[in-house]
Amino acid sequence: MEALLLKNFLRSKGLMTGLLILFVAGLISLNIGKHFLDKNKEIIEKTAHYQQESIAKNVEFHPKEIGLLLYYVRFGLVNDMPNLVGLAIGQRDINPSLQSVTIRNLEEQKYATDLMNPMYQMLGNMDFSFVLIYFFPLIIIAFCFNLISEEKEEGTWSLVLSQSRNPLKMLRIKILIRFVSVLLVLVLLLMIAKFYLAIPFNAAFLAFILTAILYVGFWFALAWLVASFHKNSSQNALILLLSWVTLTIVVPAGINALTVNLYPVPEAFSTVLESRDGYHNKWDEPKEPTVAKFHQHYPQFSQFKHPEGKDYSWLWYYAMQQMGDDEAAKEALAFKEKLKKRNAFSSTAGMFFPSIHTQLSLNALSLSDMDNYMNFIEKLENFHEQKRLYFYPKIFTEAAVSDENWKKFGLEFYQEQPSINWVKMLLPLLIISILCMFCAKLKFGKDLMAR
16 A cells, blocks of 8 residues: 555656755755855955955044044954854844944944845845745645545545555555655755755754754644545645645734734834934033043043043043933833843744744744844944943043054954754644644544544
């Protein structure tokens, strides 16, 4: 029986075409991921070169005042990405992986990003996670919607019941053949990705593979459950397609809308507004209060004074810039907390929906999720503060520009390791699949022989 079912499967041109399409789509997604990684590498190399070139030119143009020089000089921090990002780009194409900032007001520079083609942003990247989340289920639906109904509609089901002691075994073999064929395509694509994208075989890649396998397993379990209701082919196809639309489009959009309503972020606008007002208004105010607040923030610089009777000094100017960050600090903190709450809510809600949970898990493993970006922003704040603390004394003492070794200021890198919670990552998919299989077993037990 097994050999006959396998031969029938291999002879089916439609099923083989489906596997071929799936494989080709996977290869295209790997090429897109490779292009994304190469482009990011190129940007980092060019920025590293540009930063050194820009610093050298500014030193040449402003050799006398280090305060004026540091108004222009930018320092870059890179959010290093693992090659696994080539499989799940996540938010890396929206949130910048490289930030170049001056030591001036930070809040206006934090969330600056490149201008992108709006049509390209709307379509997004067809990375491997997109193919896995959206294309694989469609092929599985095409393979399994007529698992039993095909036998009934061709008039062979009664023959199966009369000649087979265990007709359920025949159905299990049919779906197992389909599961193995899809799984082979999945594993083959991941193995190609391992070499094509130079992905190290580490815990993150292993977790990525297991998550992908369990996601595919869920859709086969759902197809098995739908088959247990003994509907005709058109009804089965409709139920499975509605399930696909619900789980991959409607529910994610609904959770996103709910998240936005539960955790609105008016602080995003007020942070920028407070930041700009925080230093722009200081031009029309007395200098001493601004310098006094700066000394409260940095008591270690209290020995530096604003010259009496002068309208301008570099101490006052950078104190004014600091006030922009200080006066926006409350809104900036509230904004970050809201983003963290949004992310936590989406992660918790997504555990009940395999498509959302899988996408969030793959993004987390690839360090292309919101948590990674928020950690990078915190690192950027520390990076910016370190540069301020290093240069403030030199600015306030009017140190000679030529005394500084400007060549040492190259790009710096932030590296993060994915935190893998195996139970949280794999158990939701496993539980939902087991529930589908259990319900299908109960349904088959009641109805199979009767029908």
